[in-house]
Amino acid sequence: MTMGKFLVRRILQGVFVIWGVITIMFGLRAVSPGDPATLMLGEGATQELIEHVREQEGLNEPIYVQYFDYIQGMVVGDFGYSWRSNRQVEAMVIERVPATIELAIAATIVAVVIAIPLGVISATRRNEASDYGATLFSLLGISTPNFWLGLMLILLLGVWAGLFPTGRRPVGFAEAVVTLVRYGSVYDLLVWLKYITLPAITLGTYFTALITRLTRSGMVDELGKPYVTASRAKGLPSVLIRYKHVLRNTMIPIITVLGLQMGTLMGGAVITETVFNWPGLGLRLIDALDARDWPLMQGIVVFIAIAFVSINIVVDALYTSLDPQVREE
Amino acid sequence: MKGANRHSIDRRTLLKITGAAGATTGLGAIAGCLDDPDGGDDGDGENEITITLSQFPDTIDPLDHITGDYFDVYDHIYEPLFDFEPGEGIFARVVEDWEIQEGEGATELYLRDDVVFHNGDDLTAEDVAWTIERTVDPDMGVVSDIGSYGLGSIEGAEALDETTVEIQYGAAPGLAEFEFGNYARALNMEWAIDNYDAENEAISGADPEDFNGTGPYEVVDFTSGEEIVLQRFDDYWGDEPPFERVTFNADGESSGRVAALETAETDLTINILPEDVATVQDADDVEIREVTSFRNIFCPMKNTVEPFDSQEFRQAMNYAVDNEGIVDSVLSGYGEARGQPVAPGINGFNDEIEPYEQDIGTAESLVEESGYGGAEIELVVPQGRYLNDAQVGETVADQIDQLDNVSCEASIEDFGVVSDANSAGVDPDGFEIPFYLIGWGTITGDTDYGVQGFFTIPDNEARTFDDEELSDAILESQQIEDPDDRREQLEEVNRLAREKAPFLFLHTQESIYGVREDIQWDPREDETVYIWGMEQ
Numbered sequence: 089m090t091m092g093k094f095l096v097r098r099i100l101q102g103v104f105v106i107w108g109v110i111t112i113m114f115g116l117r118a119v120s121p122g123d124p125a126t127l128m129l130g131e132g133a134t135q136e137l138i139e140h141v142r143e144q145e146g147l148n149e150p151i152y153v154q155y156f157d158y159i160q161g162m163v164v165g166d167f168g169y170s171w172r173s174n175r176q177v178e179a180m181v182i183e184r185v186p187a188t189i190e191l192a193i194a195a196t197i198v199a200v201v202i203a204i205p206l207g208v209i210s211a212t213r214r215n216e217a218s219d220y221g222a223t224l225f226s227l228l229g230i231s232t233p234n235f236w237l238g239l240m241l242i243l244l245l246g247v248w249a250g251l252f253p254t255g256r257r258p259v260g261f262a263e264a265v266v267t268l269v270r271y272g273s274v275y276d277l278l279v280w281l282k283y284i285t286l287p288a289i290t291l292g293t294y295f296t297a298l299i300t301r302l303t304r305s306g307m308v309d310e311l312g313k314p315y316v317t318a319s320r321a322k323g324l325p326s327v328l329i330r331y332k333h334v335l336r337n338t339m340i341p342i343i344t345v346l347g348l349q350m351g352t353l354m355g356g357a358v359i360t361e362t363v364f365n366w367p368g369l370g371l372r373l374i375d376a377l378d379a380r381d382w383p384l385m386q387g388i389v390v391f392i393a394i395a396f397v398s399i400n401i402v403v404d405a406l407y408t409s410l411d412p413q414v415r416e417e
Numbered sequence: 418m419k420g421a422n423r424h425s426i427d428r429r430t431l432l433k434i435t436g437a438a439g440a441t442t443g444l445g446a447i448a449g450c451l452d453d454p455d456g457g458d459d460g461d462g463e464n465e466i467t468i469t470l471s472q473f474p475d476t477i478d479p480l481d482h483i484t485g486d487y488f489d490v491y492d493h494i495y496e497p498l499f500d501f502e503p504g505e506g507i508f509a510r511v512v513e514d515w516e517i518q519e520g521e522g523a524t525e526l527y528l529r530d531d532v533v534f535h536n537g538d539d540l541t542a543e544d545v546a547w548t549i550e551r552t553v554d555p556d557m558g559v560v561s562d563i564g565s566y567g568l569g570s571i572e573g574a575e576a577l578d579e580t581t582v583e584i585q586y587g588a589a590p591g592l593a594e595f596e597f598g599n600y601a602r603a604l605n606m607e608w609a610i611d612n613y614d615a616e617n618e619a620i621s622g623a624d625p626e627d628f629n630g631t632g633p634y635e636v637v638d639f640t641s642g643e644e645i646v647l648q649r650f651d652d653y654w655g656d657e658p659p660f661e662r663v664t665f666n667a668d669g670e671s672s673g674r675v676a677a678l679e680t681a682e683t684d685l686t687i688n689i690l691p692e693d694v695a696t697v698q699d700a701d702d703v704e705i706r707e708v709t710s711f712r713n714i715f716c717p718m719k720n721t722v723e724p725f726d727s728q729e730f731r732q733a734m735n736y737a738v739d740n741e742g743i744v745d746s747v748l749s750g751y752g753e754a755r756g757q758p759v760a761p762g763i764n765g766f767n768d769e770i771e772p773y774e775q776d777i778g779t780a781e782s783l784v785e786e787s788g789y790g791g792a793e794i795e796l797v798v799p800q801g802r803y804l805n806d807a808q809v810g811e812t813v814a815d816q817i818d819q820l821d822n823v824s825c826e827a828s829i830e831d832f833g834v835v836s837d838a839n840s841a842g843v844d845p846d847g848f849e850i851p852f853y854l855i856g857w858g859t860i861t862g863d864t865d866y867g868v869q870g871f872f873t874i875p876d877n878e879a880r881t882f883d884d885e886e887l888s889d890a891i892l893e894s895q896q897i898e899d900p901d902d903r904r905e906q907l908e909e910v911n912r913l914a915r916e917k918a919p920f921l922f923l924h925t926q927e928s929i930y931g932v933r934e935d936i937q938w939d940p941r942e943d944e945t946v947y948i949w950g951m952e953q
Contacts, residue, residue: 180642
């Protein structure tokens with residue numbers, strides 16, 4: 089199969105997945121309790137007003153008509169209006185994307201910086217104390233619930249030690265960079281860094297544990313391969329073998345997982361963002377859930393699905409360009 | 418004031434760091450602008466306050482929602498036309514005097530002539546009249562719940578001259594006064610129409626310039642959905658408010674709001690849960706302040722189906738439950754047992770009415786009298802909507818279940834289920850849930866708002882109780898012009914309601930706040946946080 093055909097097939101699969109997400113979300117909205125107009129207007133709305141809103145929002149139309157209207161809007165990028173704020177959903181989604189991407193990237197950096205050295209140590213010192221330590225860390229990392237870890241970090245490092253702030257961040261990364269460029273001041277950047285540290289550790293911990301295990305198993309596999317034995321026989325220093333050749337080969341699946349996990353992180357940031365009041369998509373999704381703002385909920389979930397599918401397609405394309413055999417499988 | 422500082426990093430440390438960088442970047446020249454690289458004056462932190470809400474207003478149109486968080490923020494920008502003091506009534510503010518037009522269903526409001534909008538335009542009667550029209554007319558601007566029930570009896574408004582507005586209404590002047598006294602605001606008509614097509618659309622935007630009221634504060638910084646920063650308005654007609662700069666932000670988690678208070682990142686926060694109170698009390702420089710709110714919690718019983726069609730059975734449900742005990746155990750004392758539909762401080766509250774006291778013997782006798790001995794009922798309860806609502810509901814169901822002749826189970830459901838049940842009316846074919854827990858804030862300060870939606874019969878398909886006598890008593894109160902006579906009638910309505918037991922009456926919630934100790938401020942029963950009510 090050519091690369092073009094492969095990509096077309098992947099894109100079509102992706103479109104099908106996104107359509108599935110849209111349909112499931114719409115179905116959930118249809119069967120969920122609570123009349124949307126009543127929920128929109130709150131307790132005490134008059135029957136007359138409820139009817140007015142139903143009419144205005146097209147809620148009196150048959151469900152299939154509402155569904156096709158919604159799909160039609162989606163196709164042209166119109167996600168509708170938030171029931172609660174009367175703002176365009178796409179604008180409300182896009183304005184929260186940067187904070188979530190910042191957090192996802194920061195969590196990835198935390199994971200990579202901690203996990204790869206840990207994985208390497210664990211693989212190269214098998215069955216020693218450091219290997220057991222790294223394994224224990226991984227187990228704890230995978231087992232610790234995000235919300236609990238976040239709350240503990242806030243309590244220990246924020247409230248008790250006073251090392252990190254606990255409130256809503258006052259500045260975003262882009263704003264901090266603008267400050268740096270315009271005034272040469274790193275102040276906002278340091279503030280941003282201080283605010284993102286705890287959320288990034290919280291979100292990155294599970295990921296750290298995963299990458300540690302992946303690095304360890306990858307390194308162990310690579311270290312047993314003939315080219316390593318041949319390199320040793322040639323007299324190459326073990327540091328060079330481990331870190332130039334073995335680690336580089338180990339990194340291919342790790343980079344793939346990193347790419348795929350970015351999508352997961354964007355979705356998985358919901359709990360972390362809620363705990364830290366981090367103004368990203370996750371927190372907006374929770375706010376939308378609380379307010380039963382279905383257009384906004386649908387918009388966010390569909391956006392995350394699109395991001396997830398797109399990242400998957402890009403990663404698949406990169407991976408298959410590196411290993412054409414994948415296209416045939 | 419630590420909580421008012423924009424960033425929590427130690428400034429001296431940062432100046433050292435950035436000062437070092439300044440050696441190569443010329444930073445030293447703007448060192449004074451570090452707190453606000455835009456060059457703005459952040460002040461010295463001594464005259465600022467940060468308030469953390471539980472929900473940030475997600476629309477900038479001040480007429481769009483009747484929710485407390487919106488008033489907390491927007492009333493400082495789009496000030497109310499009157500000062501409303503819970504339990505006392507309304508007082509002059511932008512409107513300096515007003516006069517009922519006897520027999521005409523109208524009141525004339527006389528505006529001050531020195532009020533200006535933040536963009537420099539003078540406030541006129543036309544602005545006020547147009548704003549009221551836009552609020553009450555669902556075809557204008559936004560479909561506003563302020564218009565539908567905040568200003569429920571108001572029919573329209575007209576500018577008579579530059580400073581006189583006539584408000585027309587279809588109820589007693591006293592009732593209308595409670596409504597416009599609470600919810601009348603002023604938008605700048607020309608600005609709103611020219612910039613936002615406000616005749617047809619909601620006002621929207623994400624910049625400070627998208628706000629333009631006459632209030633004591635103007636917007637200087639705004640991050641949509643996250644934070645709004647207000648600064649004293651230099652040309653404000655009234656007294657200078659106590660803080661130069663006010664920041665509102667929000668955190669949906671009670672624990673997060675408490676943490677922000679403990680670390681001095683905020684100075685005042687609302688809706689603290691009873692379980693978080695001790696944490697605040699143990700923290701330095703902050704304290705808990707609470708007030709009994711206008712929000713009652715109760716369980717409607719629809720009397721068009723068995724066994725709730727029996728007054729004896731409904732009364733029995735009230736005698737089965739230990740309200741005082743629930744307040745003490747489930748709410749840690751943050752509530753008051755109640756035996757009528759409205760809270761103290763509401764016009765028409767009957768202070769001679771005591772809550773039902775738990776009396777199992779009386780309850781069981783009344784059940785037998787009703788003929789419904791052996792009844793099996795279910796109480797549907799929302800979770801996360803009101804203070805510890807699920808635990809309250811489960812306790813209520815458990816206490817009813819302890820009667821020898823009634824079985825009761827609690828069913829925890831999404832609030833949407835409860836909301837639907839509440840608006841499903843009383844036709845037995847139109848609803849499935851006759852018994853559920855819900856809360857109601859009588860936000861206008863008048864009993865009418867707390868009873869008419871539930872009990873009046875004509876043109877009210879969503880009522881929860883079908884009783885001509887109670888309905889007539891409410892309708893009669895709506896037409897009584899003399900305020901004292903009307904209050905007496907409303908007290909009678911509350912007495913009747915207790916006797917007929919349309920609800921299993923539970924309690925009035927308390928509003929719990931965490932506040933920096935040195936801020937002099939008393940919480941209000943209507944749950945609104947006003948900066949002008951504070952002192953440093």
